Amino acid sequence: MATASNVAGTNPAQAQEFTRPVRSLWSDAWLRLRRNRLAMASIVYLFLLALVAIFAPVIAPHSPGRPTTTELRERGVYRQAAWVVDEKTPKRSGIWKFPLGTDSAGGDVLSRLIYGTRVSMVVGFIPMIFTLTIGITIGLISGFAGGKLDSLLMRFTDIIFSLPDILFFIIVQTAFSQTAFGKTFNGLLLIFLSFSAVNWASVARLVRGQVLSLKEKEFVEAAEAVGVRRGSILFRHILPNTLAPIIVAGAFIVPSAIVTEATLSFLGIGIQPDTNPNNPFPTSWGQMILEGKSAIDSQPWILIASAIAIASITIAFVALGDGLRDALDPRQ
Amino acid sequence: MAVQNENLLDINGLKMHFPVKSNGLLRRTVGAVKAVDGLSFSVKRGETLGLVGESGCGKSTTGRAILQLHRPTAGTVNFDGKELTKLNGESLRQMRRKVQIIFQDPYASLNPRMTVGDIVGEPIRVHNLRTGKEVRTRVEELLRVVGLNPYFINRYPHEFSGGQRQRIGIARALAVEPDFIVCDEPVSALDVSIQAQIINLLQDLQGQFGLTYLFIAHNLSVVKHISDRVAVMYLGKMVELAPSKQLYANPMHPYTQALLSAVPIPDPEVEKQRQRIILQGDVPSPLNPPSGCHFHTRCPIVIDKCKAEDPPFQDYGGGHFVACWRATESQAQMEKKLQ
Numbered sequence: 153m154a155t156a157s158n159v160a161g162t163n164p165a166q167a168q169e170f171t172r173p174v175r176s177l178w179s180d181a182w183l184r185l186r187r188n189r190l191a192m193a194s195i196v197y198l199f200l201l202a203l204v205a206i207f208a209p210v211i212a213p214h215s216p217g218r219p220t221t222t223e224l225r226e227r228g229v230y231r232q233a234a235w236v237v238d239e240k241t242p243k244r245s246g247i248w249k250f251p252l253g254t255d256s257a258g259g260d261v262l263s264r265l266i267y268g269t270r271v272s273m274v275v276g277f278i279p280m281i282f283t284l285t286i287g288i289t290i291g292l293i294s295g296f297a298g299g300k301l302d303s304l305l306m307r308f309t310d311i312i313f314s315l316p317d318i319l320f321f322i323i324v325q326t327a328f329s330q331t332a333f334g335k336t337f338n339g340l341l342l343i344f345l346s347f348s349a350v351n352w353a354s355v356a357r358l359v360r361g362q363v364l365s366l367k368e369k370e371f372v373e374a375a376e377a378v379g380v381r382r383g384s385i386l387f388r389h390i391l392p393n394t395l396a397p398i399i400v401a402g403a404f405i406v407p408s409a410i411v412t413e414a415t416l417s418f419l420g421i422g423i424q425p426d427t428n429p430n431n432p433f434p435t436s437w438g439q440m441i442l443e444g445k446s447a448i449d450s451q452p453w454i455l456i457a458s459a460i461a462i463a464s465i466t467i468a469f470v471a472l473g474d475g476l477r478d479a480l481d482p483r484q
Numbered sequence: 485m486a487v488q489n490e491n492l493l494d495i496n497g498l499k500m501h502f503p504v505k506s507n508g509l510l511r512r513t514v515g516a517v518k519a520v521d522g523l524s525f526s527v528k529r530g531e532t533l534g535l536v537g538e539s540g541c542g543k544s545t546t547g548r549a550i551l552q553l554h555r556p557t558a559g560t561v562n563f564d565g566k567e568l569t570k571l572n573g574e575s576l577r578q579m580r581r582k583v584q585i586i587f588q589d590p591y592a593s594l595n596p597r598m599t600v601g602d603i604v605g606e607p608i609r610v611h612n613l614r615t616g617k618e619v620r621t622r623v624e625e626l627l628r629v630v631g632l633n634p635y636f637i638n639r640y641p642h643e644f645s646g647g648q649r650q651r652i653g654i655a656r657a658l659a660v661e662p663d664f665i666v667c668d669e670p671v672s673a674l675d676v677s678i679q680a681q682i683i684n685l686l687q688d689l690q691g692q693f694g695l696t697y698l699f700i701a702h703n704l705s706v707v708k709h710i711s712d713r714v715a716v717m718y719l720g721k722m723v724e725l726a727p728s729k730q731l732y733a734n735p736m737h738p739y740t741q742a743l744l745s746a747v748p749i750p751d752p753e754v755e756k757q758r759q760r761i762i763l764q765g766d767v768p769s770p771l772n773p774p775s776g777c778h779f780h781t782r783c784p785i786v787i788d789k790c791k792a793e794d795p796p797f798q799d800y801g802g803g804h805f806v807a808c809w810r811a812t813e814s815q816a817q818m819e820k821k822l823q
Contacts, residue, residue: 174638177596370593374653377551378607378660379580388606392597 181396184479191475194468201465205269212263214250216434218427224258233261233453253451255443257427261454264435265461271423271436272465275343275413276406282348283409284402287355288394294356295363296386306360313353321346321412325421338433339423343416347409355401362394396480403473407466414438414462418445437462492664492696493527493550498559500542500549504771518770519545521720521778523559524797525805527664532690532697534711534728536704536743540767542720543700544588547666550698551585552576564663581611584657588669590649594641600627600652601637607659626655629692631685647678654685664696671706683710704747708732713803716740719778720770722797726804736806738783738814739763759822777809785810785817 185191204211219227231254232238234246246253252261294305324346328334334342366372367390375385416422417438425443426434437458444455500520505511520542527533537543549556552568561568563583571579587593594603604623608614614622624634630651641649650670657665667686671679687710689695701707707714708728715725716739724737735741742761749755763782768774774781780790789809797807808814 174599174640175643176599176640177642370587370589371595373548373553374585374587374593374656375595375606377553377580377585378656379577379610380606381577381610384610388598389595393595 181479185475188475188478190471191479194471194475197464197468198472201269201468202273204266205273208267208270212260212266214260214263216259216263216267217431219258227254227258227260229254229256229258230447230450232451252453252457255451255454256447259427261440261451261457264440265437265457267434268437268440268458268461271340271413271433272410272462274433275340275436276410276465276469279344279347279351279409280402280405282344283351283405284355284398286348286352288359288398290352290356291359292363292386292391295360295367296390302360305356309353309356312350313357315350317350317412318415320350321416322419322421325416329421338426338431340433343413343422347412351405351408355398355405358397358401359394362397363390366390366393400473400477400480403469403476407469407473410462410466410469414441418442490529491526492529492564493698494560494562495526495550496524496560496562498523498546498549498561499557500545500554501557515771518720518773520549520556521770521773523717523722525715525722525725527696527698528712529663530690530694530696531712532699532710534707534714535698535700535717536702536707536714537717538702538767540770541717542770543702543717544668546717547585547668547698547700551583551666552579553585581660582662583664583666584660584662585666585668586650586653586657586670589673590646590653591641591673593653594649596641599638599640600632603641603652604655604659607656611660613660622659623655626658627652629658629689630655631681645678646674647681650674650678650682651685654682654689658689658693661693662695664698667697667699669701670699672701672703679706686710704743716743719767719773721778721807722805723779723808724804724806725797726806727802730802730804734804734815736800736804736811736814737779737808738785738810738818739779741814741818761818761822777807784821785814 214223214227227250228243231244231250232246233253234248234251236246236253238244238246250260250262252265254260255264290305290309294302294309321343324342325334328342329339336342372385372389375389380388413422414437417436418441420442422438423433423436425439428434440458441455441462444451444453444458448455498520499518499522501516501518503513504515504517506514523546525533535543535546545554548554550561550563550568552561552571556569559569563579566579568576568579568583598606601620601623604626605619608619608622620637623637627634627636632648632651632655636644636648641652644652650673654670670686671682674682683706686697686699690697697710699707699710711728713725714728714731716723716731716737718739724731724735724740726734726736731740732744735744738761742763745759745761749758761784763784765782768778768781774791776792777783777790777795780786783790787810793809795807795809795811797805798811799805800811810817
């Protein structure tokens with residue numbers, strides 16, 4: 153038996169150590185993240201946007217869809233923002249009932265902007281989940297199995313990696329956007345899938361690299377020596393240690409997906425403007441930029457407001473991603 | 485006792501070669517790193533066999549090949565009557581209950597995302613040694629055995645010092661109640677004061693649980709202290725194996741003599757008198773080892789025969805095995821060289 157002096161923690165000087173709460177690497181990371189003001193501000197901002205997206209029908213002052221005839225009479229079309237007075241056509245002068253005015257179809261711009269948050273939120277998160285799922289699966293298999301299967305999967309990944317994204321999206325959209333499949337969720341499903349189909353490659357590479365280095369670590373060897381089954385080694389020892397870089401990668405996929413959707417909608421091949429008031433995703437910010445572009449002389453704030461919305465959500469996600477990276481891997 | 489003399493582990497002609505592949509698409513095998521190149525030795529039940537040698541001589545690879553963490557290229561590893569190299573899948577997993585390893589680097593050998601309770605409890609769960617709440621009780625017991633406070637059960641490895649982590653690693657190895665433990669440089673990464681604690685702990689545990697150790701190290705003083713017998717490796721081969729006292733008092737292989745002459749003596753008067761044998765050159769590449777005796781390129785007393793023929797690993801009496809053509813005259817010859 154070890155002598156009493158050998159027993160770590162019995163020394164009275166160490167006694168206070170016992171009252172200290174247990175800190176996992178995750179709780180350490182959270183503490184570091186909390187100290188990062190920019191990242192915390194981003195989290196708060198994104199949380200507010202998420203609330204806006206969820207409660208859009210409550211928050212939006214008007215229906216985002218096509219107005220009824222009576223509503224249209226009140227709203228008018230091409231109405232200016234509230235603070236602008238149109239002296240030539242007084243009917244178009246801004247009123248505070250429609251703070252950002254109305255568009256060519258009489259839609260309330262502010263309400264449409266609020267509903268646009270929904271598209272950006274789902275278009276950020278759902279493709280991230282798809283992308284990570286595919287990337288993690290391929291990366292884990294490739295790195296853990298090694299050999300021929302690894303070479304095969306990695307060559308396939310290289311091919312996907314070398315695809316020109318935008319060109320691929322344009323081809324997919326033109327080919328499928330008019331089919332029933334392409335119209336599911338106002339075209340969002342097609343965007344999710346095509347985005348994930350090309351973006352998993354970088355995640356797969358990242359995960360494979362992590363697995364390859366972790367596989368050589370002594371604690372993996374120790375698990376093997378103890379008789380842990382291969383599946384458990386993969387899921388209990390390797391996967392949890394790859395999560396930190398995966399989370400960071402995920403945080404950067406979100407803004408990239410949002411920008412991709414905005415780009416496609418701006419090009420007119422993303423989601424289509426919908427006037428059906430029951431559609432939960434009637435418009436997107438990218439699509440509003442497209443509308444705003446043609447009205448830039450008469451109603452510039454349509455473009456400005458939606459551009460600010462896209463820029464701010466993107467910056468918030470990138471700041472959060474940076475914060476996560478610093479928090480999860482303090483060495484870098 | 486008759487059982488005491490029985491060999492727990494018998495190793496015969498163990499070879500561990502790692503293929504070297506060419507770059508490019510075809511990845512042809514262009515050679516092999518002969519990390520372990522024909523080892524034969526045995527470990528008696530309850531003893532500690534020290535295994536020394538410089539970096540890259542194949543000590544750790546030997547340990548891993550015995551445990552089947554690397555599957556040996558050739559040779560047999562007979563453990564307690566079972567041939568380990570032939571085991572696969574489930575039977576190999578069952579064998580892992582009997583043979584364990586303690587690693588060199590206490591920072592790399594514990595999963596940073598698992599608590600101490602999970603790390604030490606995993607072997608118990610994997611082999612269904614305890615169930616339900618008994619797992620926790622057993623982990624607490626093991627922590628006490630290795631000199632850690634059971635209160636630490638919910639802590640993570642990064643909250644411990646190197647010595648404490650090494651204790652956790654030892655507790656994990658003990659969790660399956662093994663008969664044989666490969667200690668792969670268990671103290672090399674620790675402070676000198678902590679080294680002594682860990683070595684004493686290992687010796688206490690050996691007495692308590694009747695363990696057999698293969699103790700791999702490059703520190704000759706540490707090995708002398710803990711081992712019953714000591715084996716010296718050079719470039720994938722064993723050059724000398726003898727009872728500890730015998731080896732230190734009467735080294736017969738020129739390489740062992742050189743190694744021992746490099747150990748500082750903690751007495752300034754004697755230390756001044758110490759004569760060092762300085763070997764010339766570097767260790768040749770295990771990719772392309774020298775012909776004949778692997779040591780001949782650096783041996784101060786080399787003769788032509790050494791270059792042509794590999795010396796047999798032969799018993800020179802009293803279990804003192806040496807692989808050298810000039811074993812009996814080496815000491816006299818080395819003395820002559822030094823003058």
